[in-house]
Amino acid sequence: MRRRNHYGYGAYRGKSKLRTFLKFVIAVLAVVLVLLVGTFFFLQRYMVVSSTGGIYFDLPFLNREEESPPPSETEETPSIVVVSPSPTPEPTPSPEPEPVYTRAVALPDSLIAGGGVQNLYAAGGLDLTAYTGGSDAAPILTMKGIDGLLGYTSAQTVAQSVGASSADTARNGDLTALCSAMDTAAYVSCFRDNTAPYQNNQLALRTSIGNWRGPGEIRWMTPENADVRAYLAGVCSELAGLGFDEIILDYAAFPTEGDLSLILTGDRYNPDTFSQTVDAFYQQVRQAIGTGENAPLLSIVTDKTTLAQGSNPLSGQTLSGLCAAADRLYVKLDGGDPADYYPALREAGMENPEENLVVILDQAPIGDLPYSWAVLPQ
Structure with a gap:
């Protein structure tokens, strides 16, 4: 104011x-x-x-740390249980099955002549130790030898026309009884045949002066002849009917030994068609004996060249054709290791070559061998 x-x-x-x-x-x-x-x-x-x-x-x-009060004497501290997960047990691998090796020995022809087959088992059991080296080998019976003669009575037209069929009317029954009593194999020398070409030159491999003969002066039938192939397929079918468990085909291709240059070429001997002819023959036999559960095994004899190289241009055999038709292959290795050929056999389609490659020996071994073996007719 x-x-x-x-x-x-x-x-x-x-x-x-x-x-x-x-x-x-x-x-x-x-x-x-x-x-x-x-x-x-x-x-x-x-x-x-x-x-x-x-x-x-x-x-x-x-960040003040709070001191934990000491536990009361009346309170029990719970124990801590650590549960460790139990490891899942690994499955135990199944052991590999032991190989089932073939053991087979050819019996002398005298044992099945004149009722000899029946005598083998009539005494209450077969005693083959004298022929098998003491092993439990199965018997191989020669049903068609290199001489061309049959070890049974055949209904085949060629067999009857050339006199190759057995005249022993009781032979077939004896063979059937033997085959039902034990495992048996039938040996068949196919194209190496000293009877049919001699009796019928149309069935033979020829030279410029007559029938061609290989080692041992034994004649050969020509694989190119349809009647020859049908005859051999029919023989195998009859052997299957007798009850043989296995049929072994030997000399089941063109010859590889002897002076082959003497053979006349043409429709009976054409190197350009060897493999087709031989492969077709194997399939013909396979069809003749059947492929069912009761059909016999089909075995074919081959050589080291076919196993090692896949084919033999002299014989016409091919590893693929053999494995497509045969259950077993027989081969003489002369001391070689059969395991060397297993990979090639598997690749060609053979199941279990450890069992189904059979090494041919000159005589039954003393002691066991870690592979299949057989002694064929000499």
């Missing part, structure tokens, strides 16, 4: 410095009070009253 003096002017009162300072202090105190009140309410949740009456704040951001 302005008051007027005696000159007519009023005196001016400026702002008080004390009042300004007090206002500032009051404002600061008010802010501090607000902060304290806010802090109190914020810290109230962390306030801890100890058992002695003291008060402290348990602030998590200060």
Whole structure:
């Protein structure tokens, strides 16, 4: 308020410095009070009253470690059980089955002549130890030898026309009885035949002056002749009917020994068709003896050249054709290791070559051998 003096002017009162300072202090105190009140309410949740009456704040951001109270004497500390997962047991691999090796020995022709077959088992059991080296080898009976004669009575037209069939009318019955009593194999010399070509030159391999003869002066029938192939397939079919468990074909291709240059080439001897003719013959025999459960095994004799190279251009045999038709292959290795040929035989389609490759020996071995073996007719 302005008051007027005696000159007519009023005196001016400026702002008080004390009042300004007090206002500032009051404002600061008010802010501090607000902060304290806010802090109190914020810290109230962390306030801890100890058992002695003291008060402290348990602030998590200060990482204060809380001491665990000692366990009560009456409380039992639970034991910790660690359960380890049981390992899954690995299956035990099945042991590999032991190979079933072939053991077979050719019996002398005299044993099956004049009732000899019946005498083998009539005494209550077969005693073949004198011929098998004491082993449990199965007997091989010559049903068609290199002489061309048959060891049984045949109904084949060629056999009857050339006089190859056995005249012993009881022979077939004896053979059937023997085959039902034990495992037996029939040996068949196919194209190496000293009777049929002599009696019928149309069936023979020829030279410029007559029948061709190989080692031992033994004649050969020609594999190119359809009647010859049908005759041999018919013989194998009859042997299957007698009950033989196995039929072994020897000389079942073109000849590989002797002076082959003397053989006249043409429709009876054509090297360009050897393999086709031989493979077709094997399939013809396979069909003739059957492929069912009761059919006999078909075995074919071959050579090391065919096994090692896959074919023999002289014989016409091929490893693929042999394995496509035969259950077993017989071969003379002259001391070689049969295992050397297993991979090639598997690749050609033979199952279990460890069992089905049969090594030809000159005589029954003394002791056992870790592969299949057989002694064929000499």
